[in-house]
Amino acid sequence: MKNIAVVGAGTMGNGIAHVFAQHGFEVWLIDVSEEILEKALSTIRQNAIRQVNKQILTEEQMQAMMHRIHPVTQLATGIAQADLVIEAATEKFEIKQQLFQQIDKLASANAILASNTSSISITRLAASTRRPQQVIGMHFMNPVPVMQLVEIINGFHTEAHVTTTIVELSRQLGKTPCVVNDYPGFISNRILMPMINEAIYTLQQGVAGVEEIDTIMKLGMGHPMGPLQLADFIGLDVCLSILQVLQEGLGEPKYAPCPLLVKMVQAGCLGVKTGEGFYRYKNGPKEKEVNPIFHTHRTF
Ligand code: CAA
Numbered sequence: 001m002k003n004i005a006v007v008g009a010g011t012m013g014n015g016i017a018h019v020f021a022q023h024g025f026e027v028w029l030i031d032v033s034e035e036i037l038e039k040a041l042s043t044i045r046q047n048a049i050r051q052v053n054k055q056i057l058t059e060e061q062m063q064a065m066m067h068r069i070h071p072v073t074q075l076a077t078g079i080a081q082a083d084l085v086i087e088a089a090t091e092k093f094e095i096k097q098q099l100f101q102q103i104d105k106l107a108s109a110n111a112i113l114a115s116n117t118s119s120i121s122i123t124r125l126a127a128s129t130r131r132p133q134q135v136i137g138m139h140f141m142n143p144v145p146v147m148q149l150v151e152i153i154n155g156f157h158t159e160a161h162v163t164t165t166i167v168e169l170s171r172q173l174g175k176t177p178c179v180v181n182d183y184p185g186f187i188s189n190r191i192l193m194p195m196i197n198e199a200i201y202t203l204q205q206g207v208a209g210v211e212e213i214d215t216i217m218k219l220g221m222g223h224p225m226g227p228l229q230l231a232d233f234i235g236l237d238v239c240l241s242i243l244q245v246l247q248e249g250l251g252e253p254k255y256a257p258c259p260l261l262v263k264m265v266q267a268g269c270l271g272v273k274t275g276e277g278f279y280r281y282k283n284g285p286k287e288k289e290v291n292p293i294f295h296t297h298r299t300f
Contacts, residue, residue: 001169002026005082005107007075007099009040012116013088015144018044019173021068022057022145028070030078037071044069047145079107084169086138088116091241096120097128104129112162114138118238119189119245122155122182132157136166139186140175142234150175151188184249189242192230196239197258199227203278203294204260210278210290228278231261232271233285240265 002025006017009031017029017040031037048065051057057065072078079085085103089095096115103113113135115125126135137153150170154163163179170177180187199213208216214226223230231239240262246255264270264277271277272285279288 001083001165003028003081003083005030005079005085006088007031007078007085007103008088008090009036009071010088010090011142012140012144014040014043015047015142016086016088016116016140017069018047018065018145019140019175021065022048022051022061023173024068026068026070028072028078028082030072030075032073034071034073037073041066041069041071047143051145075102076106079103079111082107082111084112084114086114086116091118091120091238093120093124096125100125100128100135104131110134112136112165114166116140119185119242121184121249122153123157126155126157133159134162136162137182137186138166138170139188141188148176149188150177151186152177152179153182153186154179155182185242185246190246190250193239193242193246194255196227196231196234197243197255197261200231200258200261203228204258210294229288232277232279232281234271235273236261236270236277237265 004020004025005028006013007030009029013029017027021027029037029040045066048057048062052059052062085107087096087099089099096117100113107113113129115122115137116139117137118139122135122137126132129135132155135155136158139151139153141147141149152163152166167177167179184190185193202208202213203210210228214228217223217226225233240257243255243257268274269276272281275281276291278291278294280291281288
């Protein structure tokens with residue numbers, strides 16, 4: 001494997017392009033507009049500068065890495081030479097399905113098609129292609145350059161040699177791969193999202209405030225972020241849609257999204273990306289204060 005195409009240049013897509021380029025792969029980063037691609041390249045550069053400052057990369061390695069990323073707006077151009085195509089587009093089944101159909105037509109016959117989906121069925125995506133045996137889930141965690149895990153999801157038809165190739169590739173990126181089977185939420189989100197949902201229930205019921213809930217989980221359980229801060233970081237809309245996938249796919253009431261989460265998404269409070277969630281943000285995730293709405297001690 002040498003040539004990688006990443007479809008979607010948002011937070012996950014640019015992080016995935018970053019780690020592949022950092023580890024010597026040629027990367028075609030594909031999105032619909034020049035503006036999105038420019039923003040993605042600027043984010044990658046900023047994150048690479050952090051790595052230079054931390055002496056993870058030299059200045060020369062950073063320059064070489066940036067040269068290995070080729071931004072393109074045409075899907076056909078971007079995936080023509082790809083050995084692996086990783087889809088990291090919006091977390092909506094219809095969008096991903098349409099993309100997989102197009103990618104399947106345009107990619108070389110041997111190319112492996114992967115999705116970075118956090119909960120959509122790999123088997124269902126694979127079924128929209130003519131090569132379901134070469135379709136797999138490659139679920140990176142945010143921030144991609146920092147997080148160690150790649151959750152690898154075998155669809156119903158994924159062939160063993162495809163899984164082995166992706167496991168080996170993840171190791172080449174310095175990551176730790178874990179292989180799981182395709183069930184709603186896989187392992188990561190089937191366990192993470194009920195915890196986040198329960199944290200929101202405790203806030204809704206007035207058991208404790210935002211800071212107390214997060215501090216208990218940070219200091220008591222050794223989590224780097226409390227569940228409410230993590231929900232803001234992931235995006236409350238993303239958390240809601242993953243819980244809906246769990247509820248629908250596993251059919252158990254315990255996965256029902258907390259009404260306060262639903263209400264916040266309806267109010268447009270999506271977390272860091274909109275500047276308001278359980279916290280309010282000024283310049284990105286670092287500068288934050290508890291959202292004043294949660295200081296009023298009213299019942300939500
Ligand atoms: N690129 C490169 N380096 C980065 C980075 C990025 N995007 N973001 C942070 N870093 C580096 C920093 O430079 C810093 O490096 P050193 O340790 O060498 O100093 C290190 O990461 C820690 O960053 P910060 O000092 O800025 O901040 P922090 O100590 O608060 O850590 C964090 C930030 C890494 C995000 C940490 O809070 C954390 O691990 N949070 C939990 C993240 C998590 O759970 N992610 C998974 C979310 S779920 C998901 O992604 C999948 C899904 O399906 C929903």
